[in-house]
Amino acid sequence: MWNLLQxxxxxxxxxxxxxxxxxxxxxxxxxxxxxxxxxxxxxxKFMLSSLDDTLDIxxxxxxxxxxxxxxxxxxxxxxxxxxxxxxxxxMVAGEANMGTLRLLITKPISRTNLLLTKFFACVIYTFxxxxxxxxxxxxxxVLLFGTNDLVISKEFELLQIEKTDVLWRYIAAFGFGxxxxxxxxxxxxxxxxxxxxxxxxxxxxxAIIIVFTIMSEMQIPIYDKTVKPYLFTTHMLGWxxxxxxxxxxxxxxxxxxxxxxxxIMKSFAILIGYIFLFVSSAIIIFKKKDILS
Amino acid sequence: MNKVSQPVFKKKVSVRNISFTFDxxxxxxxxxxxxxxxxxxxxxxxxxxxxxxxxxxxxxxxxGQNGAGKSTxxxxxxxxxxxxxxxxxxxxxxxxxxxxxxxxxVGAIIEKPDLxxxxxxxxxxxxxxxxxxxxxxxxxxxxxxxxxGLSERAHSKVKTFSQGMKQRLGIAVALxxxxxxxxxxxxxxxxxxxxxxxxxxxxxxxxKNFGKTVLxxxxxxxxxxxxxxxxxxxxxxxxxxxxxxxxxxxxxxxxVALNTLDNQSAxxxxxxxxxxxxxxxxxxxxxxxxxxKDRIPEFVNQLVQLNIEVLSVTPRHSLEDYFLSLTTAxxxxxxxxx
Numbered sequence: 165m166w167n168l169l170q171x172x173x174x175x176x177x178x179x180x181x182x183x184x185x186x187x188x189x190x191x192x193x194x195x196x197x198x199x200x201x202x203x204x205x206x207x208x209k210f211m212l213s214s215l216d217d218t219l220d221i222x223x224x225x226x227x228x229x230x231x232x233x234x235x236x237x238x239x240x241x242x243x244x245x246x247x248x249x250x251x252x253x254x255m256v257a258g259e260a261n262m263g264t265l266r267l268l269i270t271k272p273i274s275r276t277n278l279l280l281t282k283f284f285a286c287v288i289y290t291f292x293x294x295x296x297x298x299x300x301x302x303x304x305x306v307l308l309f310g311t312n313d314l315v316i317s318k319e320f321e322l323l324q325i326e327k328t329d330v331l332w333r334y335i336a337a338f339g340f341g342x343x344x345x346x347x348x349x350x351x352x353x354x355x356x357x358x359x360x361x362x363x364x365x366x367x368x369x370x371a372i373i374i375v376f377t378i379m380s381e382m383q384i385p386i387y388d389k390t391v392k393p394y395l396f397t398t399h400m401l402g403w404x405x406x407x408x409x410x411x412x413x414x415x416x417x418x419x420x421x422x423x424x425x426x427x428i429m430k431s432f433a434i435l436i437g438y439i440f441l442f443v444s445s446a447i448i449i450f451k452k453k454d455i456l457s
Numbered sequence: 458m459n460k461v462s463q464p465v466f467k468k469k470v471s472v473r474n475i476s477f478t479f480d481x482x483x484x485x486x487x488x489x490x491x492x493x494x495x496x497x498x499x500x501x502x503x504x505x506x507x508x509x510x511x512x513x514x515x516x517x518x519x520x521g522q523n524g525a526g527k528s529t530x531x532x533x534x535x536x537x538x539x540x541x542x543x544x545x546x547x548x549x550x551x552x553x554x555x556x557x558x559x560x561x562x563v564g565a566i567i568e569k570p571d572l573x574x575x576x577x578x579x580x581x582x583x584x585x586x587x588x589x590x591x592x593x594x595x596x597x598x599x600x601x602x603x604x605x606g607l608s609e610r611a612h613s614k615v616k617t618f619s620q621g622m623k624q625r626l627g628i629a630v631a632l633x634x635x636x637x638x639x640x641x642x643x644x645x646x647x648x649x650x651x652x653x654x655x656x657x658x659x660x661x662x663x664x665k666n667f668g669k670t671v672l673x674x675x676x677x678x679x680x681x682x683x684x685x686x687x688x689x690x691x692x693x694x695x696x697x698x699x700x701x702x703x704x705x706x707x708x709x710x711x712x713v714a715l716n717t718l719d720n721q722s723a724x725x726x727x728x729x730x731x732x733x734x735x736x737x738x739x740x741x742x743x744x745x746x747x748x749x750k751d752r753i754p755e756f757v758n759q760l761v762q763l764n765i766e767v768l769s770v771t772p773r774h775s776l777e778d779y780f781l782s783l784t785t786a787x788x789x790x791x792x793x794x795x
Contacts, residue, residue, distance in 0.1 A: 167587040174584065178575050263571025267630070270535045270567070271588050272560040455537040 165277055172285035176251060182289070185247035186296055192243060193300040196236050197308055200227065204309075211235075212317060229306030230314040230330050234407065236301045237337070241401075244297060244341075245348040245373045252286045252352035253365035256450070260360040260457040275451050279357070283443055286349045294342045302334055316407055325409050329419045337403040340428070343435050344400035348373060350442035351396075357446045360457045373397065396438045402431035487549075488513050488638055488670045489534065494543035496529050496694075503529040505694040507543070511672055511687070516664045518685030518702070519674035526694035527674040528568060531642045534672075535565050547638065561590055564636035566644055570627020574616035578607055578626050581615060582633055589634035598633070605629045606655070620647035628659065639663060641673045645680055653680065660684050711750040711772050714743050718766040726763045732756060 176182050200207055204227045212221055256279070259265035268278060314325040325333070348369065355365035376397035379387060392398045405428040410421035422428065489511035496504040504526040511517040521527045532538040534545060536556050545552040547559045572581045582598045591597075602608040605625035615623060624647055631639060641660070645653045661684055663669040675681050681688060681702075688705055690697040698705070717723040724744055727733055737745040748756070750772050760767050 167584075171584040171588060174580075175573065175576070178573075180575075262574070263569065264573060266532075266535075266537050266567050267571065267585070268588075269537055270560060270563070270565045271585070272557045272590060273588060274557060452539065454539060455532070 165281055168273060168278070168281045169284055172255075172282055173288060176285055176289050179254075181254070182251060185250055185293060188247060189240070189244065189293070189297055190300055192240065193236055193297070193304070196239065197232065197305060200232055200235075201308060204232075212322075225312050226315045227309065228312035228314075228327075229302070229309040230311060230327065230334075231316070232305040232309050233302040233334065234314060234316055236305070237341075237403075240297065240301075242373060242377055244293065245345060245400075246370050247293065248286075248290050248345050248348045249352040249366050249369035249373070251289050252349040253356050253369055254362040255282045255286055255353060256356040257359040257365050258356075258362040260455070261362060263457060265457060266455050269455055276447055279447050279450050280443075283350065283353055283446075286353060287346055290345045290349050291342055294338055294345065298334070298338045314407070318408055323407070323409050324417060325407065326417075326419060329409070333406040336406045340403040340406065340432065341400075343432060343439075344396075344403065347396050347400065347435050347438045347442070350439045350446070354442045354446040354449075357450045357453070396435060399431035399434045399438075402428050402435075405431075487511060488515070488547065489517075489672065490546040490549075491530075491534075492544045492546075494530065494533060494545065495541045496526075496533060496538060497541040503694050504533070504691075507691065507694070507696050509689050509696065509699055511670060513670055514664065514668060515687050516660060516671045516673065516685045518681035518688040519672060519691070520676070520678055520681055520688060521674070521691040522676055524693075525691050527676075527691065528642055529694075530691070531565075531567060531640055531672070531674060534640060535563070535567065536560070537567070561634070562637045563640060564631035564634065564638070565640040565642070566624075566627045566631050567642045569620075569643075569646060570623050570630070572615050572623065572626060572630065575614060577612045577614055578602060578618070578629075579611040581626065582629055585630045586633045591634040601629045601633055602626075604632075604659075621649055621652040624648055624652065624656075628656065632663075637669060639669055639671045641671065643675055644673060645675065645677060653677075657684055711748065712737070713746045713748065713750075713753065713756070714769075714771045715746065715760075716743055716768040716771075717760075718768065720744055723760075723763075723765045726765060730759060730763070732759060 205223050208221075208223045208227050208231075212223075212226075256265065259268065269275065273281075311327050311330075313327050314330045316323050316325075351372065352365055352369040355368050356362065359365050376395045380392055380395050380398040380401065405424055406422060408423040409417045410423045411417045487510045489509075491510070492508050494504055494507045495502065507526070507530060519527050519530070529538060533540050534547070534552070536552065548562060550559055552559055576584075579598060579602070582601060583593055586593045586598065599608055599611065602611050605628055607622060607625055607629070610618070610622065615626065618626065624644065628641075628644065631641070644660075645656050648656060657680060660671055660673060664671055673681065673684065685702050687699070687701050689699045715723070720742070724736070727736060727744070727746075732746065732748075735746040735748040737747050746756075753770060753772060757767070757770060760770075
């Protein structure tokens with residue numbers, strides 16, 4: 165299995181399309197960083213305009229590397245899943261399209277092992293993509309803008325997190341985000357097993373993510389209980405929970421606290437469930453599939 | 458238990474990594490044993506109740522026109538397709554329950570050899586050797602590339618290769634793990650005449666010099682005729698005939714195609730004579746008989762005596778003609794073992 169995993173990773177990183185994802189993320193993040201470096205104060209003002217009349221907001225302090233990183237992550241909500249789908253959707257369908265799938269299946273590897281290895285290769289690719297995003301989003305932002313307390317708005321309140329309390333939240337958020345992206349990878353992977361052409365699974369995954377994300381973000385009461393709890397995109401937003409710090413009765417934030425830890429864990433468990441559902445469905449289908457390509 | 462039907466090797470040969478004398482080889486079980494294999498795609502029966510046996514050391518020719526069911530059968534032998542019914546045993550083991558073990562000893566090309574175009578020839582071979590469980594040595598890979606005439610292009614990407622070069626690289630991939638059974642589906646597709654000759658010589662060499670068992674399918678019947686010692690012809694998923702090429706091409710069993718002014722009347726007259734026993738098929742345009750070529754003058758005399766107005770009497774002795782005579786009849790034909 166190790167030999168096969170090496171082969172799968174080698175193939176992923178030999179394909180030019182893999183680097184499109186890394187290049188696209190770098191381009192988006194660097195453009196945002198350059199924009200915020202030149203017009204950052206105006207952007208922060210715009211973002212916090214609803215609170216400007218009641219509070220004396222220190223915009224220059226708010227515009228720090230941690231805040232920029234948080235703002236960028238919010239903007240990348242749909243982009244990164246699309247880039248994950250670009251590779252995961254190609255894993256099986258792309259091989260079927262090229263005709264190499266039949267050659268792989270004639271080798272002494274079980275179909276389950278073949279599929280799991282391909283999925284693990286996808287997971288590793290997703291992890292590397294998250295590390296790359298984290299590097300650009302957080303490390304470069306901190307280098308460019310420095311560090312300070314992180315101030316974020318949640319509905320109608322401002323939450324201030326001490327700068328010494330921020331880094332672990334980012335690590336946890338990136339970890340959670342990786343699991344969310346693995347759900348996208350597993351969905352795309354499942355669709356890839358069903359198709360003999362990689363365009364179909366990639367486009368279908370992107371369409372599902374866009375529709376589900378819009379539904380997850382819409383504030384319509386009828387959807388809140390009937391649809392949203394079942395959408396994986398709703399739970400993918402759970403990473404934000406690591407930045408929602410708890411406060412005591414005096415309104416002072418409690419260092420190291422999280423407001424709704426149990427709901428984050430619930431979302432985490434649901435995401436893991438989705439991964440198992442999509443991957444096991446892919447394996448069951450693939451084991452019985454006639455390879456006609 | 459099946460036996461090799463005729464001497465194939467005069468020296469010691471290696472089958473499944475063990476050396477065998479001819480006598481031992483003669484007693485070897487079948488390498489492939491297919492029984493009552495059927496593959497149904499919704500309303501289409503691609504392979505219908507097919508049974509055949511490939512013995513150790515055979516170069517087994519699998520003949521059929523396009524759409525006859527060759528590739529479907531080969532895909533079932535390689536576990537790409539699940540049989541609807543029937544059983545496949547390879548190396549005396551059930552393929553379904555011993556898939557992984559069996560495939561370590563099988564090398565294959567299925568239709569066109571699609572390899573990773575963005576990798577080099579060397580990289581393709583390197584990784585396929587690794588996942589086939591072979592200890593990968595650079596010189597072994599280069600030897601393999603040398604064998605198929607691609608050593609100078611070892612580090613070129615496959616996307617820069619011609620169809621013939623890809624085909625040769627596909628053969629190298631099929632052989633890199635030194636399999637005992639080699640399954641080649643249309644291996645000469647897309648090759649120029651020299652390439653076809655090279656593949657033919659390679660198959661003969663694999664059998665004669667290395668004791669490999671080869672199942673090779675083709676619609677290029679003249680190719681099969683030149684390399685196979687046993688042949689199976691299928692049409693519309695049905696087995697038409699199976700036998701050794703010597704038997705199928707036996708001059709004593711020459712196919713004679715007769716055309717007359719009135720074939721129906723001619724057929725009735727022939728059936729009433731001793732020649733009736735040699736009658737194979739009768740269609741509107743041709744009457745097919747099978748007897749020794751030496752008896753054609755005697756047959757023509759008989760036709761004259763019967764007042765049959767002859768347009769042509771054509772002896773056919775190539776496998777291709779034989780194949781066509783069997784498969785062009787648009788009707789179900791009971792399988793024959795020659």
